[in-house]
Amino acid sequence: MVELNGSTLTLKDIKAVLFDKAMVSASPASMERVVKSRAAVDRIVEQQKVVYGINTGFGKFSDVLINAEDVEELQLNLIHSHACGVGEPFPEEVSRAMLxxxxxxxxxxxxxxxxxxxERLIDLINAEIHPVIPQQGSLGASGDLAPLSHLALVLMGEGEVFYKGERIPGIQALSKEGIAPIVLQAKEGLALINGTQAMTAMGVVNYLEAEQVALESEMIASITMEALRGIMDAFDEDVHLARGYSQQTEVAKRIREYLSDSGLTTSQGEIRVQDAYSLRCIPQVHGASWQALDYVKEKLEIEINAATDNPLIFDDGAKIISGGNFHGQPIALAMDFMKIAVAELANISERxxxxxxxxxxxxxxxxxxPQPGLQSGAMIMQYAAASLVSENKTLAHPASVDSIPSSANQEDHVSMGTIGSRHAHQIIQNARRVLAIELICALQGAEFQGVEKMASRTRVFYDKSREIVPSITKDRIFSKDIEAxxxxxxxxxxxxxxxxxxxAKA
Known part of the structure; x- marks a missing residue:
């Protein structure tokens, strides 16, 4: 059970909810704060004070006062008008993370x-009702308005959901689970959509996948080292301590551990004096990507516990401030950094x-x-890898350097962070396929060199990999092997x- 209190959610918790379907609950003490905060809103409505987002219009309409009897309609209109998402929906795990x-x-x-x-958001999580949320249409400030509006529709009994393997109207799934739809009251529509949860949810899923891709890249690179009779001297701990980057030192340590008893790796001068950079500089390049991923992780760990609404209510309503915590710039920059980091893992893998x-x-x-000339072997697999890394280079262009003013220039700088997070996801999928190609080629190379001489840890991985990708004894449709x-x-x-x-750090 993962208990939410707004302050202590971790990536480990999120992973448990997303992939292990851990149940979620609300901290009673935290819900008491929610009750007090709500009481402040009710007082504002009763006293007819003018406060943005409670009894005013939105964006450029912030100066338009809304009558008390129209406050509920205001929230309904907000969600309907802002549900402008287009394109393919986010993966289910991302929708679940957004909830x-x-x-x-x-x-x-x-x-x-x-x-x-x-309570209703948690009900949807525990019932595995995941809103269908189009990926495109967010500027990343004022938050992820369009995507989160599609999430809010489901709470109201509208929109579509993924439920038990089907895509169905939201009201049907709510009815099957005995969950009553909600009529939004003052400020609640704005509170649901004014935040960075689309880019952050996508970012969390990206990070969890990128972390695994980075670990995979090291084991696969180790098998490549054996297939190419790589020189281990370049991985000596003293070399990496001399530079001082902990991530670089850790990569070198893991490679040494994977290859500690290999009969295929070599020493300086045994076959050649130096290896090419794509082998010799594995710790430096992979380590730098880990540095970037550590930065991304740090920002995500802050953002998953952040208040990104506007306005924010403090001191039981004594202080209500219209600020800009919905602006996605911190996550936008992190996603762009992640894109470059993962793209580089693919770049060096292709080499x-x-x-x-x-x-x-x-x-x-x-x-x-197996028969050069008559059979092409892995020739075109390298083409596919080259195509994927080239595509990654275009996707790695930073989204955060772009900004287009919106809402009649009231919102004149936006983050484009959701675009960055979506492109990061694409890069990760491409990078994994490049690593799959390297794995297939490395397995074949190690086989030619002598599997019996492989290190014990790489040999275990080799044997398991061969259950997925058989040895290349004849040309076949390698697309199937790459995808598998x-x-x-x-x-x-x-x-x-x-x-x-x-x-590896221990």
């Missing part, structure tokens, strides 16, 4: 919603693929072909192989 993160933000007690709003297939750069059969390997890498239980980062 969780919005509930955690509202339970902080700064937003003025009734407890029932938070190792080239070294595995190019007969001018190794002592393996040309293109790892990519799916396996995504679903792999790395703890079963002891390939966690925490272990």
């Amino acid at each position: 969780l993160l919005r509930a955690n933000a509202l339970i902080k007690g700064y937003s003025g919603v009734r407890p029932v709003i938070i 190792r693929i080239e070294r595995l297939v190019n007969p001018q750069l190794n002592d393996l059969p040309p293109f790892l072909s 390997a990519a799916v396996w890498l995504k679903e792999l239980d790395w703890a079963a192989y002891g390939l966690t980062r925490a272990e």
